[in-house]
Amino acid sequence: MPGALAAPRSLDHPFPPLLAPDGSLRIPTALPSRPAFKPSNRDQIALDGERVPLAFAQDVLRSVAPSLLESVEHASIHKDRDDDEDDHGDAAASRLVLASTVLPYPTLVLSVPFDDSDELLEMPAHRLVLATLESVLFEPLLDLQDPPVDGNDEQDTHIFFSLPVCSIRLPCRRNWSALHHFIYTHSSSDLLDTLLHTPIPAASSSEPSGSISSSVRHSREAIIDQLEGVRALHLNAATLQIPSAELWDTLRRAWHSLYSVLENAQHP
Incomplete structure (x- = not known):
């Protein structure tokens, strides 16, 4: 049986939640490097x-x-x-x-x-x-x-x-289905599509020009939430010690894309 x-009960590359206990955001510009486990x-x-x-x-x-x-x-x-x-x-x-x-x-x-x-x-x-x-x-x-x-x-x-x-x-319930799908299909495109899927609401026409619209704020929150999803999948993949270069490259690309969108949302 x-x-x-x-x-492993602990990882040698701490990756804490993006929202700290004091309410501050700590969003790294890039994912931590792939853990140094051996295949x-x-x-x-x-x-x-x-x-x-x-x-x-x-x-x-x-x-x-x-x-x-x-x-x-x-x-x-x-x-x-x-x-x-x-x-x-x-x-x-x-x-x-x-x-x-x-x-x-x-x-x-x-x-x-x-x-x-x-x-x-x-x-x-x-x-x-x-x-x-x-x-x-x-x-x-x-x-x-x-x-x-x-x-x-x-x-x-x-x-x-x-x-x-x-x-x-595993550390995180979030995005387990996406990782499970990749484990079976090894489809980087499917995984990337799942991680980058962030609905962006339309801006309200009633808000004055030059203001930070509610849609922009909502978009920013949605992107941060998607980054948390990438983080969760990263931690689970590290725990499972999956050596797939395709998997780790897809996570890196997803983080880079979402972080770039977040930067644009913060500085419209």
Whole structure:
């Protein structure tokens, strides 16, 4: 069973909230540098009872990423106990999952508590997707075999099966969905579009020329909020020790773009 993954409890590059406790704003002109963690040096993964090159598995997974994401979105977790503990009082090591028979089966349940939220997020996931991120954090998944699935009637559209739980604690609830999408698709354009999406309201024609309009103030607040979203994703990616150069470059570009817009909003 995967169990809890040993995520680092502190980062060597502090990145505090942009709004300080005293109400002052502290917005760096650029993101902190990518943390100096080392990527996994493993180059093979267990697949269908064999060892295959990691690069081969990555190529295959990216080619079927839409189907994998769809399978996660359509699968659901059904608790077969009144509580979440086993007979020894420990966190239950498996979950009962209902999944589509026409999509790739999920192979584990990802359990994610957050430092800044009381929410415990649990979702079906795919071991291979996490294991091929080249993060040392997910190295324990490289050698696991996916759980067997009992045969089902060809007319069945869904099937129940039990999946192991993999737990990882993250700093921020914000923008987890965007990071999760990138983990599956590795689409820099989708991620950048999500991070830069900031509706800009139209200025009111009743405000005198030369004044700082409410729309400008609102735009400034919206941009700062988007910068906080980039910060949250940065902290989560650092905690997961994802070495993807595409990911870190996209975060850097998003921060640079938003900061430039903020500068223009402050000096119209």
